[in-house]
Amino acid sequence: MKSKPAYLTLLLALLHGVAGITILVISSWFIAISAIAPVGFNYVIPAVVIRALALLRIASGYASMWVGHNDLLARIAGVRLRVFRQLENSKITDKAFTTEALAQHTEELASRWIAWIAPLSNITFIFTNLCVVAVWFNLPSTSFLITLFAIWLVAVVVQGLGALNIAKRVTTENKAFRQQSADFLNCSAIWHLNKAMNNMPKEEGRHVINSVPSADRVWRQQTTQKDKALRASWWFQGAAFFAVVLVMSGAVSPISDFSYMPIAIVVPMILMAAPDWAGAAFHSITKFAQHKQSAKALKNLKTSPIKLLERTELHHSLTLSGYTAKNRRLPLVSATFPATGIVCISGPSGCGKSSLLQSIAGVLPSTGIKEVDGMRIPDGLITNWRYVEQEPIVLSGSVSSNLDPAGMGIPLDDMTNLLAQLGLEALLPLSMWVGKAGRTLSGGERKRLALARAILSHAKVLLVDEPFEGLDVTTQHKVCEVLNRYAANHLILVASHVTPSALNVSSTLLLEEARMDNLCAGQHAIRLP
Structure with a gap:
């Protein structure tokens, strides 16, 4: 035909x-x-x-x-x-x-x-x-x-x-x-x-x-x-x-x-x-x-x-042992993360924050052991975990097509409400075209649009790379409120140089080029060797 x-x-x-x-x-x-x-x-x-x-x-x-x-x-x-x-x-x-x-x-x-x-x-x-x-x-x-x-x-x-x-x-x-x-x-x-x-x-x-x-x-x-x-x-x-x-x-x-x-x-x-x-x-x-x-x-x-892994549910804990991104000169990480809450990953530039998040999500291959609720997870992209990159991809289309690129039928009200909570009212109505590859959007708008896309997909684990970079204090506060609510039932790993006081961080992982230590007295620190 x-x-x-x-x-x-x-x-x-x-x-x-x-x-x-x-x-x-x-x-x-x-x-x-x-x-x-x-x-x-x-x-x-x-x-x-x-x-x-x-x-x-x-x-x-x-x-x-x-x-x-x-x-x-x-x-x-x-x-x-x-x-x-x-x-x-x-x-x-x-x-x-x-x-x-x-x-x-x-x-x-x-x-x-x-x-x-x-x-x-x-x-x-x-x-x-x-x-x-x-x-x-x-x-x-x-x-x-x-x-x-x-x-x-x-x-x-x-x-x-x-x-x-x-x-x-x-x-x-x-x-x-x-x-x-x-x-x-x-x-x-x-x-x-x-x-x-x-x-x-x-x-x-x-x-x-x-x-x-x-x-x-x-x-x-x-x-x-x-x-x-x-x-x-x-x-x-x-x-x-x-x-x-x-x-x-x-x-x-x-x-x-x-x-x-x-x-x-x-x-x-x-x-x-x-x-x-x-x-x-x-x-x-x-x-x-x-x-x-x-x-x-x-x-x-x-x-x-890229090997795809079936949906991996997290009920108790995510454990890393001698873990790092493959073929990278980065320190090994051994830590246990709870099933819910916000874990802040910090450290100087080049210490491997982004690589660690990408390897946990399965975007990059890894070495070491990754266990979910005591079960070892092989290398591969975990379909219901989401990595939100520093420079996110924006499609040449409408706002709604960017929030639901797979056509899963996400309710328009959910999209509208989440955009408002993230301070993205300027992107409404949802039928608005964002320009070729989102070039009309600022860097902060692109980050928040990608974050909204990940949250609307109901990811079990959210790995967010530098979500506060380029945002003013008021907008940072709005993003923190959204992440705090989502962390009530999900695990969020945030790699950031900036940690706003409004972010409810349950534990912090410090990566350094030479060593890794626990940090932040008064919080639940992750003990590393």
């Missing part, structure tokens, strides 16, 4: 092409016959036929575009869903392969029917049948038409092979540019140092910050691709015009053939028009090369699998 629109697009494109070439043949014959037609020749019938074919060509062209673009939109959705299924339970390890790259490659895959299958099929079908008909009716100068067809086939193959190599280089350069851009943007906090460093003597560290990334290499490869297609089109056009000159000069057939045999003008007219209808193949074959490269790039996505 899904292929029917694509095949219909192909048939309409063929009809469009056949109608166009038929108009050319009849028109050329009509022009020639008009010069020698006897008195009483009926000029109306050829004119009516040409007008009917023109209307058919226009109608089939528009219909092909309409059906083809509707099919394209459906195929883009299908291709992206397949890519997302490929990424299911996996994590992209190559940060340079961003969402924009995914969008670009999926569009190349989805557009194949209107980008290169239909155009190439159309031209091949017409060219082949023109040669067959010319041979069948023994038209003058048929050999030139067959020769031009052979030249076209060779040029398309050569152009395709070259386009494949360039498409590969374009993908490589594009990926390098994305990585450089990401690295450069990650240094935005120290851009102001660039001017100061440029004023320093070279031996003292001048030009430490990299220059602004340039897409010049990507642009050059893309320009090379277009230039090669254009050059192939020019060579083909030159061959076609040279064939026309040979035919019309009488080098092959006597000039008298065109005077006494009007059908002889058909082949020269086709040769002259060939660059217009057959030259498009060189640009279509470029699209084919980009499609092949995109298919290869998506097939070879660098991902690491």
Whole structure:
């Protein structure tokens, strides 16, 4: 069922092409016959036929575009869903392969029917049948038409092979540019140092910050691709015009053939028009090369699998023994957390607070022992525990779609009330669009939106990374009230440099680069070795 629109697009494109070439043949014959037609020749019938074919060509062209673009939109959705299924339970390890790259490659895959299958099929079908008909009716100068067809086939193959190599280089350069851009943007906090460093003597560290990334290499490869297609089109056009000159000069057939045999003008007219209808193949074959490269790039996505664990209920305690994130130079943690309440994890930057939270949630692999109610839990993402990152992901959609991305049917009243409690009244109504990737939101709004999303999912264990960073005192107090209420029946682990007095911390875990100690007299401290 899904292929029917694509095949219909192909048939309409063929009809469009056949109608166009038929108009050319009849028109050329009509022009020639008009010069020698006897008195009483009926000029109306050829004119009516040409007008009917023109209307058919226009109608089939528009219909092909309409059906083809509707099919394209459906195929883009299908291709992206397949890519997302490929990424299911996996994590992209190559940060340079961003969402924009995914969008670009999926569009190349989805557009194949209107980008290169239909155009190439159309031209091949017409060219082949023109040669067959010319041979069948023994038209003058048929050999030139067959020769031009052979030249076209060779040029398309050569152009395709070259386009494949360039498409590969374009993908490589594009990926390098994305990585450089990401690295450069990650240094935005120290851009102001660039001017100061440029004023320093070279031996003292001048030009430490990299220059602004340039897409010049990507642009050059893309320009090379277009230039090669254009050059192939020019060579083909030159061959076609040279064939026309040979035919019309009488080098092959006597000039008298065109005077006494009007059908002889058909082949020269086709040769002259060939660059217009057959030259498009060189640009279509470029699209084919980009499609092949995109298919290869998506097939070879660098991902690491994430093992999913069934819902893990916490009734008594969570125990860690000699526990830390795998492949990280971090201290080992041995501690026991209660089933409810707020545990504050503190320590200097780089001591492993975020890594510890991610490993407990299963986002990162770990070493050591993790036990829930005395039962050992293997590595894997625990489906009903939620990690709220420092820089949360915000979808390009409405507020409600961000709060219920899985479509679990969370009541709208629950969303509205929680947003109000977190001081996010500015995000109401829930139908409001938050902008592309939530760029219109401040960092504090993004954090609180992600926290609301985790709470609405009824996570059994909540692991929150730096929830108070960038918030004013009043907003911190509101967040504390929400966390305090949720901690009455759930365990919340909070990693933070800031611990507001309004937060009801039941115990504190101090991480240090060299050692770990219990902290906070008057609270229930966690004893660590």
